[in-house]
Amino acid sequence: MNPTPLIFAYDHHRDPVQASARAAEEGLEDIPQTLLRGDALHWPNPSELEVLRHYTRLSQRNFSIDTHFYPLGSCTMKYNPRIAHEGAMLAGFARLHPQTPAPAMQGLLRVLWELQEWLAAITGMAAVSLTPAAGAQGELAGVAMIRAYHQARGDHQRKRMLIPTAAHGTNPASARMAGFAVVEIPNGPDGDLDLAALDAALGPDTAGIMLTNPSTLGVFERQIVQIAERVHGAGGLLYYDGANLNAILGRVRPGDMGFDVMHLNLHKTLATPHGGGGPGAGAVAVRERLLPFLPQPRVARDEHGRYHWLDAGDLPASIGRLSAHAGNIGVLLRAHAYLRRLGREGVERVSRYAALNANYLLKRLQAVGFQAAFPERRASHEFILSVTDLQRENGIRALDVAKRLLDYGIHAPTVYFPQLVPECLLIEPTETESKATLDRFVEVMQKIRQEALETPQLLREAPHHLPVGRLDEALAARRLDVADRA
Amino acid sequence: MNPTPLIFAYDHHRDPVQASARAAEEGLEDIPQTLLRGDALHWPNPSELEVLRHYTRLSQRNFSIDTHFYPLGSCTMKYNPRIAHEGAMLAGFARLHPQTPAPAMQGLLRVLWELQEWLAAITGMAAVSLTPAAGAQGELAGVAMIRAYHQARGDHQRKRMLIPTAAHGTNPASARMAGFAVVEIPNGPDGDLDLAALDAALGPDTAGIMLTNPSTLGVFERQIVQIAERVHGAGGLLYYDGANLNAILGRVRPGDMGFDVMHLNLHKTLATPHGGGGPGAGAVAVRERLLPFLPQPRVARDEHGRYHWLDAGDLPASIGRLSAHAGNIGVLLRAHAYLRRLGREGVERVSRYAALNANYLLKRLQAVGFQAAFPERRASHEFILSVTDLQRENGIRALDVAKRLLDYGIHAPTVYFPQLVPECLLIEPTETESKATLDRFVEVMQKIRQEALETPQLLREAPHHLPVGRLDEALAARRLDVADRA
Amino acid sequence: MPYIPHGADEVAQMQAAIGITDLEALFDEVPAQLEGHDLLLPAGLSEMALRRELEERAAANTPLRCFAGGGAYAHHIPAIVWEIAGRGEFYTAYTPYQAEASQGTLQVLYEYQSFLTRLTEMEVANASLYDGASALAEACLMALRLQGEGKAILVPDNLLPAWREVLHSILGLQEIPLLGVPYDRQTGRLQLPEGENDSAALIIPQINAFGGLEAVDALTDWAHARQMLAIAVVNPLALAILKAPGVWGQGGADLVVGEGQPLGIPLSAGGPFFGFLTCRKAHVRQMPGRLVARTVDVQGREGFCLTLQAREQHIRRGKATSNICTNQGLMVIAATIHMAALGGDGLRQTAVACHRQARRLRDLLADVPGVQWPFSGPFFHEFVLRLPLSAKAVRDTLLERGILAGICLAEWGMGEAGDLLVCVTELASDADLLDYRDALLATLKDLSA
Amino acid sequence: MPYIPHGADEVAQMQAAIGITDLEALFDEVPAQLEGHDLLLPAGLSEMALRRELEERAAANTPLRCFAGGGAYAHHIPAIVWEIAGRGEFYTAYTPYQAEASQGTLQVLYEYQSFLTRLTEMEVANASLYDGASALAEACLMALRLQGEGKAILVPDNLLPAWREVLHSILGLQEIPLLGVPYDRQTGRLQLPEGENDSAALIIPQINAFGGLEAVDALTDWAHARQMLAIAVVNPLALAILKAPGVWGQGGADLVVGEGQPLGIPLSAGGPFFGFLTCRKAHVRQMPGRLVARTVDVQGREGFCLTLQAREQHIRRGKATSNICTNQGLMVIAATIHMAALGGDGLRQTAVACHRQARRLRDLLADVPGVQWPFSGPFFHEFVLRLPLSAKAVRDTLLERGILAGICLAEWGMGEAGDLLVCVTELASDADLLDYRDALLATLKDLSA
Ligand SMILES: Cc1ncc(COP(=O)(O)O)c(C=O)c1O
Numbered sequence A, B: 001m002n003p004t005p006l007i008f009a010y011d012h013h014r015d016p017v018q019a020s021a022r023a024a025e026e027g028l029e030d031i032p033q034t035l036l037r038g039d040a041l042h043w044p045n046p047s048e049l050e051v052l053r054h055y056t057r058l059s060q061r062n063f064s065i066d067t068h069f070y071p072l073g074s075c076t077m078k079y080n081p082r083i084a085h086e087g088a089m090l091a092g093f094a095r096l097h098p099q100t101p102a103p104a105m106q107g108l109l110r111v112l113w114e115l116q117e118w119l120a121a122i123t124g125m126a127a128v129s130l131t132p133a134a135g136a137q138g139e140l141a142g143v144a145m146i147r148a149y150h151q152a153r154g155d156h157q158r159k160r161m162l163i164p165t166a167a168h169g170t171n172p173a174s175a176r177m178a179g180f181a182v183v184e185i186p187n188g189p190d191g192d193l194d195l196a197a198l199d200a201a202l203g204p205d206t207a208g209i210m211l212t213n214p215s216t217l218g219v220f221e222r223q224i225v226q227i228a229e230r231v232h233g234a235g236g237l238l239y240y241d242g243a244n245l246n247a248i249l250g251r252v253r254p255g256d257m258g259f260d261v262m263h264l265n266l267h268k269t270l271a272t273p274h275g276g277g278g279p280g281a282g283a284v285a286v287r288e289r290l291l292p293f294l295p296q297p298r299v300a301r302d303e304h305g306r307y308h309w310l311d312a313g314d315l316p317a318s319i320g321r322l323s324a325h326a327g328n329i330g331v332l333l334r335a336h337a338y339l340r341r342l343g344r345e346g347v348e349r350v351s352r353y354a355a356l357n358a359n360y361l362l363k364r365l366q367a368v369g370f371q372a373a374f375p376e377r378r379a380s381h382e383f384i385l386s387v388t389d390l391q392r393e394n395g396i397r398a399l400d401v402a403k404r405l406l407d408y409g410i411h412a413p414t415v416y417f418p419q420l421v422p423e424c425l426l427i428e429p430t431e432t433e434s435k436a437t438l439d440r441f442v443e444v445m446q447k448i449r450q451e452a453l454e455t456p457q458l459l460r461e462a463p464h465h466l467p468v469g470r471l472d473e474a475l476a477a478r479r480l481d482v483a484d485r486a
Numbered sequence C, D: 001m002p003y004i005p006h007g008a009d010e011v012a013q014m015q016a017a018i019g020i021t022d023l024e025a026l027f028d029e030v031p032a033q034l035e036g037h038d039l040l041l042p043a044g045l046s047e048m049a050l051r052r053e054l055e056e057r058a059a060a061n062t063p064l065r066c067f068a069g070g071g072a073y074a075h076h077i078p079a080i081v082w083e084i085a086g087r088g089e090f091y092t093a094y095t096p097y098q099a100e101a102s103q104g105t106l107q108v109l110y111e112y113q114s115f116l117t118r119l120t121e122m123e124v125a126n127a128s129l130y131d132g133a134s135a136l137a138e139a140c141l142m143a144l145r146l147q148g149e150g151k152a153i154l155v156p157d158n159l160l161p162a163w164r165e166v167l168h169s170i171l172g173l174q175e176i177p178l179l180g181v182p183y184d185r186q187t188g189r190l191q192l193p194e195g196e197n198d199s200a201a202l203i204i205p206q207i208n209a210f211g212g213l214e215a216v217d218a219l220t221d222w223a224h225a226r227q228m229l230a231i232a233v234v235n236p237l238a239l240a241i242l243k244a245p246g247v248w249g250q251g252g253a254d255l256v257v258g259e260g261q262p263l264g265i266p267l268s269a270g271g272p273f274f275g276f277l278t279c280r281k282a283h284v285r286q287m288p289g290r291l292v293a294r295t296v297d298v299q300g301r302e303g304f305c306l307t308l309q310a311r312e313q314h315i316r317r318g319k320a321t322s323n324i325c326t327n328q329g330l331m332v333i334a335a336t337i338h339m340a341a342l343g344g345d346g347l348r349q350t351a352v353a354c355h356r357q358a359r360r361l362r363d364l365l366a367d368v369p370g371v372q373w374p375f376s377g378p379f380f381h382e383f384v385l386r387l388p389l390s391a392k393a394v395r396d397t398l399l400e401r402g403i404l405a406g407i408c409l410a411e412w413g414m415g416e417a418g419d420l421l422v423c424v425t426e427l428a429s430d431a432d433l434l435d436y437r438d439a440l441l442a443t444l445k446d447l448s449a
């Protein structure tokens, strides 16, 4: 009953004077007229209450971890501890200018240094750079380091990056952005990589391979040791996409699996918030041989226990700088707080309970009739259902199931990823959800399954109980109304 | 579709051991067994995410200033500036123990001292005590001071407190709590006090009179100077209930109207939040002659500009202490921040725009057919409509209009207060609402009026679009389920 | 214009609708002589300048490690508590008179009532009073309504002095007799008054002003044997480990009050806190303050609303059970979230940690020469230390070392000049305890030199 | 178990449902030799201990009055901005792929896009990139897609050095030629390259690394005359008073990028910030990053959704316009609230206040002996001061007086040893400016003594 207008509706025209007319009286007369804004800015002038009310009400139109179960596969929507937010917003951190000399920011540098150390311990790698702003930037940094490594050895022909067909879109996009050609490697019917196809692809032009393990198919790649041997044997390096690290956190270290370089999504595994699309942090970790190439800046500790930045001067072989400063520090602070809170025991527990929740949910959903994509396999921290049976029966698609879930106050799982499993739902409950929440999810899914068979229209037209119904995305792209014009 | 269970539903039984069995192992063996809890506490053990999600979702089931227009008469639901919350929650304030010696809390004491000074300036009074926790406690302090004053003069027979029939319930309740008998004085048809009735009531047993001006009828008491003369002439004192101070803030000072003592509702006039029922702050201000009786503690400044508390030792004639510490300091900090932000000009503006909004709304609502209780009078910061016409027509009551407003996303005005106006709605928009919001309110009221005439059942069964429909209050009192038992 | 949204055109349109040309006309009913006084306020500040000033004022309060208690306790408050309590939907709502638009606040209050009845093992809890001390005054008035007016209240001499003052201020207005109950100088615990006594009620503080534990069973039975009501005054955190007043003695306490601050409320120099009051269902009609009940809506869906409002001033006016209207709602919301966030286990662990650290400090201080314990007997997380020098001098010196060492009993008009009331909570780490000991040692040495 | 809710019975039930008796069985597909390494992490902390540690670490960073800029600016952020942006519903939502359950985030992003297009006078804004510098790299890649690969980008030597480094890191991977454009040593402003040039685009920084204002109209026209695209790099706050890039020269800039931090984002030692990118509608299909569009639902109600997703990696994979996935969503939400809270008037007033205070400081410093201004010409809120001593020595000494005096150009490999880049924002009061002057005077005296 209360559509929310745009913020531009709130304009009390407090100050109708033309902007340019005021330049002199405001003390801008030292700036040449030609460099000044001519027209007034077409902006609203809402009152503080109007702003607060408008955005508070908009916030209520979101699903979020804090309000809803959010089993979005591949995204690790776990609880984001509030103490971490409180810590990161402390004035002592939040008001630090990036150009503050190191002696005046020892508190922060210590946090960052510890985080580097801890991430190295978790990944089984030699060293870490915290600067990438998200997973995809971590990937870019990682493959750039692979490139730099080969080039440093004069191995200039290694231009091809192997990537499983099931991989996340950022993997090929990052590889391309780093100047590589992409070779896709298929997976076998059990979800593991097709080793024959791998062998066929490997050669003197192989720069490396990008994998995540557990893979995006929700199962652990059992042949990882063999894959590593073969890729290394062919002179390539192994990149680990850390998106699924939650499945093995504190238990299996990518370094031990044979990976040479990886990123972590701190906004997944280390419980920093997603913020409606970011910011994330995509710290990269490497084995010894890639250490010289890590992006800068990094933090070092000297023999007196004082911390300082390492930058271009200290790191001559570095792939360089990926953003103007040292990365998403506020996110790093939150990740540090999370690790500090959990400690060693807590970190080890994460993967155990993430796996428990996923396997429990998988078993129960199978019991109520849903089809698993890999029924013979253990689920990792997530698993895939395919609703091709509903599609055959009644034309119900994964999207319809997803939209109907929203009606029951549950965020939809990831749909249509990985693209190679038809009509798939990728479900990741995370370790921070309770059995009661999982049971309710099963109950709702069972109800939806029944609706799909008996009243399919209900699903096709879902959602029914949200502020808007299903949106016309085709019209959106055609009209392309992407900004409200003054 | 998502009823919210009670928090008690979240129990993961982490620790089933009987509490008493653990005393020794926990280090409680120095406490005799007979003094220890026998049974385990029947409490939930939810996870942090469950707690956060539960209460976040509950919060969304509220109307509030931050989300809805809230024209609740007599309550001054104005914008509560967020900067004041931020300030009050600063560790330097929030972590102060009340027994901190004054030299270690000069920052706070300065704030409190300034607030005392500013409230004296605003009210036109000689001195202020900030300690009362809310309006009603301010009233109690005020009438207690009137009592102390008469007693100090040996004037022991003054046992009767005059109070207009239209007054807020706390006025007679406070007078009774302070040991006075209450004499009700009626208002005339124009809303002003019935002077003849006043004269008849005045006598040697008159302790004083409690008034608010503008009165609870939403109009300014024009005879206030005469009333003050007569009450003072009879040896009584005048108490000003500050609930309506917003109407005259920065313009008319109660001290100048002849009042001897008053409270301010900082949670109304000075924009501190209501918090779903408190905390408030009911600072009291007095003329010179009541100064010795002010409740303690108060803050004083010495000649070196250092601040200290005045307590029982310093204030021998004080009516004493009303709570264990110095009142609702966190609320006082917020009020101080508000005054500091507005400053003199801003404070003067408040009443002007509060009156503008109220009179505009009154005129527009009259234009769409609603009946004003005092059509010949200016509205103060609020005004009364009476829907007896709708009642006669279709049996629609003020309550039905109120409930239907909720359906349109507008909080209901105060209904059935003051009790003497039948089927009344007491409407107070406050100065922080925009013309657009008032116009929407008029539009909705007009629609509801039409519904009342055409589809009255819609109103009688309202609300329709909230998490619950009209609640059975009779059943609530009969069953009296006021606690969920373990 | 801070916080006022009106643009010039809008004001003009609104004036036209009213039929005026100047805002001053809106005040034409106000006698002219009442207006136009100079308002002695400073000029307004931008939010930016205000924030800076607030931070400067906050920084002008010395940060101290807190070993003071006396009715206000430094505890850890989980980050989620004020994160949620500060949400606009709770923070800026009014008292939930419009139930359907206030189900959030109402359900929280109902949960709060449920928590408090479980904690105290009583049947009804109201939705808060101003603070512990004023809640005790209300409980006394309630006891008098139940027992008949004119009777006296027995007030322990080892009740916190500020609380005794509040009783005198509030009950004194109705000339209610307050009779002191002495305490034993060896133990600090109450001595049962001898002989006849037809007072209305006995107040039983658990813990008392010295942190000591009273023989609550015997005191309750003593009161009941004399047809008095037993009014328990309790620390809600302590009830995680101490016997609930509902089961004190044979019949249990009749009324239970206390200061809610230990349940998630910042110290904030003494307020806002909140007072709680629980009782038996039989007495509910004499209860002051708001009550929330569970009920159903027209469709039979569960919901919550205020109930028994006829006890309250807005209905009953002069005959209400109290004058209270605005209470401490938001504090209760925070306390409810706090209780949930700690959970039963966490609450108990916190209470245990407080007591354990208090015992540790006591043990450490045993090494400090000249220090004594004036009172024997069990205590909870707070105890009196008798110093060989003025406690005030010692406390003030320790401030310079960043420690608030406790409360000087002499400033309360109790005990001896050397008596310091020391409280330890879970916030104090082992290192803090050692620092306290070392600082005390050094200070005693300096001051006696 | 922090943050894991499972009770022992529940675990047992879940194991039974799975058909296992030990959680270890869940990992039976993992080769045994990969497990069981010792995890070198410290033990966990309670939230209480963590808060204390966080506060200690924060306090170990010296509070300084900030006169440093160089792409990161200290501004007042209204209290409501992070109050709202920090609400769980925004803070803990994912990218709004499920549009119907994300209308809050989506509408905010749409409003953000609208604000940015109005500010820059362009037609399309994406929903953020990582930061200003990486956004510039993306803009260059976009320009190359539009102009044909193999061409060069003209990169001003007076662009912030970190930004130049980022261009080299990112564009270097595809071996894209970057050609420097020199600046005039007298004015610090760009010198137009002479002769032929078939580069893809010219980057035009307004303001440049010295705080100076460029002749943007001429630069834009120069680029267009040579069939190059003009890529504007702007400070969004400055655009409240400076000419919008959409109207630079005859045709306006083609791509506009910048660092969004001045719009309500805490400095936070350099991040998270966000990069913005706006362009003309004609070029939208080459744009990297997310885009939100207004559309309607099945009932014709207005709503918002992501659009043109086929440009993005999750659809187009290796052929996407960028690899970006997670962007800086929450920063954009905060920036939108910030822009709304300031409003058009407030944004302008802030920009004016920054510049006014910067001029004041410059005027005050004119009194300081030995101080010079190496660059003539107009500037916005930031300027270079040439000191008679090492700027580094002066800056480090001023730290002890609680002042971050600026950025040493020498540390950037620019300018001379005495050059200090000084920025003044609205946060600096007149008293702060005097303190700066006095502290500088004293320091120069001390250091030359
Ligand atoms: C498997 C996988 N890889 C990479 C990414 C990219 O990470 P980011 O979004 O942090 O750039 C994601 C994110 O969804 C992912 O799920």
Ligand SMILES: Cc1ncc(COP(=O)(O)O)c(C=O)c1O
Pocket: B074, B075, B134, B135, B136, B137, B168, B170, B171, B212, B216, B241, B243, B244, B265, B280, B282, C324, C325, C326
């Ligand atoms: C006219 C009037 N007087 C007194 C009061 C009591 O104030 P408080 O609720 O702060 O105790 C109110 C509160 O609603 C009121 O409206």
